[in-house]
Amino acid sequence: MVRIDRERFRAAFERYSAIGATDNGGLHRLALSAADGEARDRFVADLESLGLSVRIDEVGNVFGRREGADPDAAPILVGSHLDSQPYGGRFDGQLGVLTALETLRSFEDANLVTERPIEIVNWTNEEGARFKPALMGSGAYVGTHDVDVVLETADADGTTVAEALSEIGYRGESPCGPTETPHAYLELHVEQGPVLEEREREIGVVEGILGMAWLEATVRGDADHAGPSPMHTRSDALVAAADVVTGVRRLAGRLADDAVTTVGEFRVEPNSVNVIPDRATFTVDLRSYDEDVVAAGVERVDAELAAACEREGTTYELDELWRIPHTEFSPWVCDAIEAAAEAVGRSSVRMIGGAGHDASYLADLTDAGLVFVPSVDGKTHNEREFTKWTDAVAGADAFAEAVRRLAGAPAASDGRETA
Amino acid sequence: MVRIDRERFRAAFERYSAIGATDNGGLHRLALSAADGEARDRFVADLESLGLSVRIDEVGNVFGRREGADPDAAPILVGSHLDSQPYGGRFDGQLGVLTALETLRSFEDANLVTERPIEIVNWTNEEGARFKPALMGSGAYVGTHDVDVVLETADADGTTVAEALSEIGYRGESPCGPTETPHAYLELHVEQGPVLEEREREIGVVEGILGMAWLEATVRGDADHAGPSPMHTRSDALVAAADVVTGVRRLAGRLADDAVTTVGEFRVEPNSVNVIPDRATFTVDLRSYDEDVVAAGVERVDAELAAACEREGTTYELDELWRIPHTEFSPWVCDAIEAAAEAVGRSSVRMIGGAGHDASYLADLTDAGLVFVPSVDGKTHNEREFTKWTDAVAGADAFAEAVRRLAGAPAASDGRETA
Numbered sequence: 001m002v003r004i005d006r007e008r009f010r011a012a013f014e015r016y017s018a019i020g021a022t023d024n025g026g027l028h029r030l031a032l033s034a035a036d037g038e039a040r041d042r043f044v045a046d047l048e049s050l051g052l053s054v055r056i057d058e059v060g061n062v063f064g065r066r067e068g069a070d071p072d073a074a075p076i077l078v079g080s081h082l083d084s085q086p087y088g089g090r091f092d093g094q095l096g097v098l099t100a101l102e103t104l105r106s107f108e109d110a111n112l113v114t115e116r117p118i119e120i121v122n123w124t125n126e127e128g129a130r131f132k133p134a135l136m137g138s139g140a141y142v143g144t145h146d147v148d149v150v151l152e153t154a155d156a157d158g159t160t161v162a163e164a165l166s167e168i169g170y171r172g173e174s175p176c177g178p179t180e181t182p183h184a185y186l187e188l189h190v191e192q193g194p195v196l197e198e199r200e201r202e203i204g205v206v207e208g209i210l211g212m213a214w215l216e217a218t219v220r221g222d223a224d225h226a227g228p229s230p231m232h233t234r235s236d237a238l239v240a241a242a243d244v245v246t247g248v249r250r251l252a253g254r255l256a257d258d259a260v261t262t263v264g265e266f267r268v269e270p271n272s273v274n275v276i277p278d279r280a281t282f283t284v285d286l287r288s289y290d291e292d293v294v295a296a297g298v299e300r301v302d303a304e305l306a307a308a309c310e311r312e313g314t315t316y317e318l319d320e321l322w323r324i325p326h327t328e329f330s331p332w333v334c335d336a337i338e339a340a341a342e343a344v345g346r347s348s349v350r351m352i353g354g355a356g357h358d359a360s361y362l363a364d365l366t367d368a369g370l371v372f373v374p375s376v377d378g379k380t381h382n383e384r385e386f387t388k389w390t391d392a393v394a395g396a397d398a399f400a401e402a403v404r405r406l407a408g409a410p411a412a413s414d415g416r417e418t419a
Numbered sequence: 420m421v422r423i424d425r426e427r428f429r430a431a432f433e434r435y436s437a438i439g440a441t442d443n444g445g446l447h448r449l450a451l452s453a454a455d456g457e458a459r460d461r462f463v464a465d466l467e468s469l470g471l472s473v474r475i476d477e478v479g480n481v482f483g484r485r486e487g488a489d490p491d492a493a494p495i496l497v498g499s500h501l502d503s504q505p506y507g508g509r510f511d512g513q514l515g516v517l518t519a520l521e522t523l524r525s526f527e528d529a530n531l532v533t534e535r536p537i538e539i540v541n542w543t544n545e546e547g548a549r550f551k552p553a554l555m556g557s558g559a560y561v562g563t564h565d566v567d568v569v570l571e572t573a574d575a576d577g578t579t580v581a582e583a584l585s586e587i588g589y590r591g592e593s594p595c596g597p598t599e600t601p602h603a604y605l606e607l608h609v610e611q612g613p614v615l616e617e618r619e620r621e622i623g624v625v626e627g628i629l630g631m632a633w634l635e636a637t638v639r640g641d642a643d644h645a646g647p648s649p650m651h652t653r654s655d656a657l658v659a660a661a662d663v664v665t666g667v668r669r670l671a672g673r674l675a676d677d678a679v680t681t682v683g684e685f686r687v688e689p690n691s692v693n694v695i696p697d698r699a700t701f702t703v704d705l706r707s708y709d710e711d712v713v714a715a716g717v718e719r720v721d722a723e724l725a726a727a728c729e730r731e732g733t734t735y736e737l738d739e740l741w742r743i744p745h746t747e748f749s750p751w752v753c754d755a756i757e758a759a760a761e762a763v764g765r766s767s768v769r770m771i772g773g774a775g776h777d778a779s780y781l782a783d784l785t786d787a788g789l790v791f792v793p794s795v796d797g798k799t800h801n802e803r804e805f806t807k808w809t810d811a812v813a814g815a816d817a818f819a820e821a822v823r824r825l826a827g828a829p830a831a832s833d834g835r836e837t838a
Contacts, residue, residue: 085691085694086689086691087642087689128692128693129689191647192643192647193646194648194649195647210646212646214693222798222801223506223801224797224800224801225611225774226681226683226704226706227611227629227631227706227772227774227775228611228612228772228774228797228799229611229612229679229797229799230612230613230679230797231668231671231680233613233797236668238664238685239668241661242662242664242665243665245657245658249650249658253650260646260648260649260650262645262655262693262695263658263696264645264690264692264693264694265690265691265692266657266685266687266690266696266699267686268684268685270504270506270548271683271684271685271686272504272505272683272684273547273551273683273684273702273740274547274553274633274681274683275504275683275800276681276683277682277683280685283692285646285692285693287645353647354644354648355644355645355646355647355693356646378647378649378652379641379642379643380643380644380647380648381642381689381693382641382694382697
C-alpha cells in the first residue's frame with residue numbers, strides 16, 4: 001500500500017489554485033487562456049521534476065509517462081483537466097490532475113516499480129465554457145471529434161483553438177490519439193452533487209454517467225418601441241422564450257426521477273431598455289440515464305417552443321448541439337476502486353454521475369473508471385465550490401491505491417489480478 | 420404659405436441615411452459614435468451653407484440660428500435627433516431634424532423674414548441606447564440633468580460622454596442651456612405606433628405623452644452544475660426572472676387600457692450552457708398617462724419579483740432608474756399645428772404619444788408641440804421602420820407652415836396671433 005504525502009499534496013493544490021484565482025476563492029481559468037497556459041507550464045515543470053517524459057499533442061493534451069517493469073505492457077492512463085468555468089471552483093478538474101500527480105510522486109517516494117507504465121494527462125478544454133463542445137481534448141483523443149474541426153473551433157471573439165494553443169505555446173506536434181490503447185483509464189473528480197454528502201460516504205465508485213442532449217433555441221419576434229406599441233400588436237421574442245424557460249423547469253419533473261433540465265445561456269437582441277426584443281437565443285441541457293427519456297425531453301422542448309411561439313406570434317428554430325448516450329464504466333475497474341477504498345480504510349458507495357467527464361469519452365476507448373469525492377452542498381461551477389481537505393486526502397489515498405492495483409505490482413501481470 | 424422642395428427634402432434624407440446605414444435598410448448610428456460624428460458634420464455643413472450661425476454646447480447639442488426681424492424676440496426652437504438605436508430605422512429622429520432643415524431652406528428660398536429668430540437643433544443622445552438615460556441632451560438643456568454627471572456617464576465599454584464627444588470633435592464650448600428661453604419648441608417625429616394608420620390621418624397633433632418608469636431588477640440564485648444538481652436543490656436566477664417576464668407581460672392588461680409594460684434588456688450570468696444561472700438582470704419599462712397607474716405598476720413588478728423569488732429560493736433587488744410624469748403639450752401650439760395642417764390641406768387628429776421625445780423635456784421649459792407622421796404597421800426601433808414618403812412630405816408641409824405661424828409674419832408680433 002502507498003500513502004500520499006498530505007503536506008505536499010496540499011501545497012501543490014494551493015500553488016496551482018493561485019493561478020487564475022478569483023477574489024472569491026474560485027478560479028477564472030478558461031481553456032487556453034493565459035492562466036491556463038500558466039497552469040500548464042507549472043504542470044509540465046512538475047512532470048519534468050519527476051523525470052517523466054512529456055508529450056504534447058496537436059490539441060494541447062499534455063501527457064507525462066512513467067515507465068513500468070514490462071516494456072510491452074499497455075499503460076494505465078490517469079488524469080483530469082486544469083481548465084475552469086468562467087467563475088468556477090478550485091476543485092473541479094484540478095483536484096483530479098493533482099491527485100494523479102501526487103500518486104506518481106508517492107510512487108517515486110516509495111521507489112515503486114509498477115508492471116505497467118503509467119501515463120498522466122491534462123485534457124484540453126474539458127469545460128466547454130470558452131470553446132464548444134466540452135470534453136474537447138479527450139473527445140479528440142478517442143476519435144469522436146475530428147482534430148481539424150477542433151483546431152478551427154472559435155470562441156465568442158473569433159479566436160480559434162489553433163490560435164489560442166499557439167498563443168500559450170501548447171500546439172504540440174504529437175498526433176492526437178493513443179499510440180497504444182491504455183489498459184485502463186482512471187480519473188478522480190469532485191462529485192458536484194449531493195449524493196456522497198447525503199449518504200455520508202467518502203468515496204463514490206461511479207458506475208455510469210447520465211446521457212445528455214444540448215439544444216439551442218432561437219425565437220424571433222418583432223422589434224418595436226416599448227412606448228407606442230399596444231400590447232396586442234406585439235410579438236415579443238423574450239416573452240415567448242421566458243415561457244419556454246419556465247416550461248423547461250417543469251419538464252424535468254414530468255420526464256423521469258433522474259431527469260434534470262437547465263437553461264444556462266440566454267441572450268436577447270437588441271437588448272435595449274425601450275425596445276421589444278426581436279430575438280432570444282438560449283440553450284437547453286437535458287439529462288437522464290435513460291436515453292429514451294432524453295429523446296422524449298427533446299421532443300417536449302420542441303413542443304414547449306411551439307406552444308409559446310403560437311401564443312406570442314413568434315417563430316423559432318431548435319438545433320441539437322450535442323447528444324451523448326449514457327456512459328457505463330468498466331465493472332472490473334469499479335471493483336478495483338472499491339477494493340482500494342476498502343484497503344485504505346475509506347467508506348464508499350456505488351453511484352451514477354450527473355456530469356460528463358473526460359472519463360466518459362475514455363470509456364469508449366478502454367476500460368475506464370471514475371472516483372468521486374464529496375462536494376459540500378453539492379455545489380460546483382461556482383466560486384463557492386468546496387471539498388473538505390480530509391475528503392480530498394481520502395480520495396487521493398484510495399486513488400493511489402487503485403492505480404497501484406491497476407498498474408500491477410512487479411510480480412503480477414495484470415491489474416485485474418492484482419485487484 | 421410656404422411649400423417645401425420635395426426633391427431636395429428627399430435627397431437630403433437619402434444622403435443622411437447613407438451614414439451608418441445597415442444592410443437591411445436601417446441605421447446603426449449610436450450616439451457619439453463615428454457615424455453620429457459624420458452625420459453631425461453633414462448637419463453643421465448644411466447649416467453653414469444656409470448662412471446660419473452654428474453653436475455647439477458642452478454636451479454636444481448642435482444649434483443653428485436664423486435671425487428674425489425683431490432682434491429682441493425670443494426664438495422658435497425646432498429640431499429632433501440624429502442618433503439611432505443599435506439597429507434602428509432611418510426615420511426615428513432623423514426625419515424631424517431634416518424636416519426642420521428643409522423648413523429653414525424653404526424659408527430661405529422664399530426670402531421669408533420671420534418676426535422671431537428660428538433656431539434649429541440636433542439633440543445629443545435621444546435614444547439612450549449607448550449612454551443612459553435617453554433624452555440626454557435635451558434633459559441637460561432644460562436643467563433636469565446635471566451637465567457634469569452627463570459628461571461623466573460611461574457606456575458599456577467605460578467610455579464617457581466627455582471622451583466620446585472629444586473623439587468626434589463635438590465637445591462644444593457653449594454652456595449647456597437656453598441663453599434665452601425659446602418662445603416655443605416644435606418637433607416632428609414618426610409616430611412609432613399604429614394610431615394614425617388605423618385612423619387614416621396624415622398628421623398627429625400630440626397633446627401629451629405617457630408617463631413612464633424604468634426599473635432594473637437583479638435576481639440572485641446559486642450557480643451549480645447542470646448535471647449532478649437535482650432539481651429540488653436549485654435556486655435558478657433565470658427561472659425566477661423568466662417568471663417575472665411573463666408576469667410583466669400580463670401586468671399591462673391588469674393596470675389600465677393605455678398601460679404598456681416591456682422587458683427590453685435581459686442578461687444572465689455566468690451564461691454557460693451547463694451552469695445554473697446565479698444572476699439575472701433585466702429592465703422593466705412601464706407606461707401610462709395616469710401616473711397613479713405607473714406607481715401601481717412599479718409596486719406590482721415588485722410583487723411579481725417577490726413571488727417568483729419565493730418560489731425559486733432566489734433573492735432580488737429592484738431599482739428605479741428613471742420616472743417621468745406624463746407630458747402635456749401647449750394647447751396654443753397644438754392649435755397652431757392643427758390650423759397649419761388644415762391650411763396646407765392635410766388631415767389631422769389629436770392624440771397621446773407613447774414614447775418620450777426631446778419635446779417632452781422642452782415642455783418643462785417653454786410652450787412645446789409635437790407633430791407625428793404615420794409609421795407603417797406602427798413599427799419602430801427596428802430596421803423595418805418605415806414612413807411613406809408622401810406622409811413625410813405631408814408632415815413637412817404642415818410643419819413648415821406651423822413654424823411660419825409660430826415665428827410670425829413680419830407684420831405680426833406673436834405666433835399666437837398669427838396662428
